[in-house]
Amino acid sequence: MSQSLFIGLMSGTSMDGVDAVLVDFDTPSPKLIATHTEAIPEHLFKGLQRLCQPGQDEVNRLGRLDRSVGSLFAKAVNNLLASSGIDKSQVVAIGSHGQTVRHMPNLEVGFTVQIGDPNTIAAETGIDVIADFRRKDIALGGQGAPLVPAFHQQIFAKADKRRVILNIGGIANITWLPGNAEAVLGFDTGPGNTLIDGWVQQVRQQAFDQDGAFAASGKTDNALLAQLLSHPYFMQPYPKSTGRELFNNAWLEQQLEKFGYLDEADIQSTLLDLTCHSIAADILKLSNSGELFVCGGGALNIELMNRLQALLPGFTMTTTSALGVDPKWVEAIAFAWLALRHHQGLPANLPAVTGAKREAVLGARFPAA
Known part of the structure; x- marks a missing residue:
């Protein structure tokens, strides 16, 4: 198996689609192999917008959407690979940002919440997933953003x-x-x-x-x-x-x-x-x-x-x-890179940027096996 192919998944604040990229890190500058954007279905978009409004908290909705967004991210990966002709066995890991539904780093007990269950992504793609990149930085007193x-x-x-x-x-x-x-x-x-x-x-x-x-x-x-x-x-x-x-x-x-x-x-x-x-x-x-x-x-x-x-x-x-990097795909490539850093056991946060006490390896691995 190649040790240099990673997938990055990103859905930002705008919720205008899930960006998926296949990236080869075998050269000094990352090489974009394939890209795909998966549209967010209207019912899911509306559910996410409701969830993002403080005062609309509801644990059942959060749980359902966590799984649904995970499935949508998995669909983005599967469509990306189908269009690229690359087999899933060639990919080391998927770096998934998830969908932010709450970011409150400045409370007495600061927190951030990204949904899109990485277990679901791993199960539906057959590829290891590295996700939950922000919470280690917050645990170290940082903002968890920007990464x-x-x-x-x-x-x-x-x-x-x-x-x-x-x-x-x-x-x-x-x-x-x-x-x-x-x-x-x-x-x-x-x-x-x-x-x-x-x-x-x-x-x-x-x-x-x-x-x-x-x-x-x-x-x-x-x-x-x-x-x-x-x-x-x-x-x-x-x-x-x-x-x-x-x-x-x-x-x-x-x-x-x-x-x-x-x-x-x-x-x-x-x-x-x-x-x-x-x-x-x-x-x-x-x-x-x-x-x-x-x-x-x-x-x-x-x-x-x-x-x-x-x-x-x-x-x-x-x-x-x-x-040399298409502006549409920079953030998704960054999450493929964050997966690479985790895979290599290397830190990926900048304390001067986030305010964390120290550098740290970010994210957690969710095996497909």
């Missing part, structure tokens, strides 16, 4: 190059690679696509704002933008991480109470600027110049990319394609 900066450092860092890797999923996070391995930083900046997707879903019944066209048709309201940016999270020092617990439709409705006069497109534009301004402000705290590489779904939003570039004139800005 991708360690992967970014390994793949994208270059001596004497000041680089920012910006992942814009439902939540946006940045990795600062100043060209000195000891000084890597990373944290969640705040909302990425979660609010802009939620608003366009609500008022236009569209899954997302294609190219940012709806936002581009509106005009940002500066008073609303200032109110949104006054959220305490943006002032918090890093290490920090966030999710739908803070930035969700209920919070947005509260914020909009005084702004009933605004056009729907103006709200969309303002929400896009919230994403761009919060990201830019955090990047500028680290440096006013360098190279900025964007990945995640936000990299495909033309209006977002244009507005962000205008706020960061000192940075040359492009996507991770320029570094």
Whole structure:
């Protein structure tokens, strides 16, 4: 059996599908062999959205969805392998992120919950699964997130190059690679696509704002933008991480109470600027110049990319394609890499990023046998 093929599974805050990648780590730079996105069925999507709203906790629903999401992840793997022509016996392990349904690292007893039962994935694919990557870091006093900066450092860092890797999923996070391995930083900046997707879903019944066209048709309201940016999270020092617990439709409705006069497109534009301004402000705290590489779904939003570039004139800005990695698949590849690190018995967290007491081997193995 090859010792270099791993599968990465990722479903992010946006819940816009399960990304599956088959990666060969036999070369210094990971080689993407095959990709697949498994759509999340409507009934499962609605169940997950309900589960993600604080106050809707229900143990039976959690248990059912844990199994159902595990089966969906297994289906993604089986379809990925069918399309790639690679036999399951060739794959060392699957690295599964799971679906986050609650992320509360700052409570007195902090915790994070990802569902998608790894036992179910292992049973339905016949491949060992490595999962539960975040909770060891939290047990060590960390945020459990973001975990991708360690992967970014390994793949994208270059001596004497000041680089920012910006992942814009439902939540946006940045990795600062100043060209000195000891000084890597990373944290969640705040909302990425979660609010802009939620608003366009609500008022236009569209899954997302294609190219940012709806936002581009509106005009940002500066008073609303200032109110949104006054959220305490943006002032918090890093290490920090966030999710739908803070930035969700209920919070947005509260914020909009005084702004009933605004056009729907103006709200969309303002929400896009919230994403761009919060990201830019955090990047500028680290440096006013360098190279900025964007990945995640936000990299495909033309209006977002244009507005962000205008706020960061000192940075040359492009996507991770320029570094040889398709921006759509970076996070899924990162979870294949996290599985590789666990398999090798190597640490995968960066204490400077998460705030954990020390480096640690992350995740647990769920054998197919």
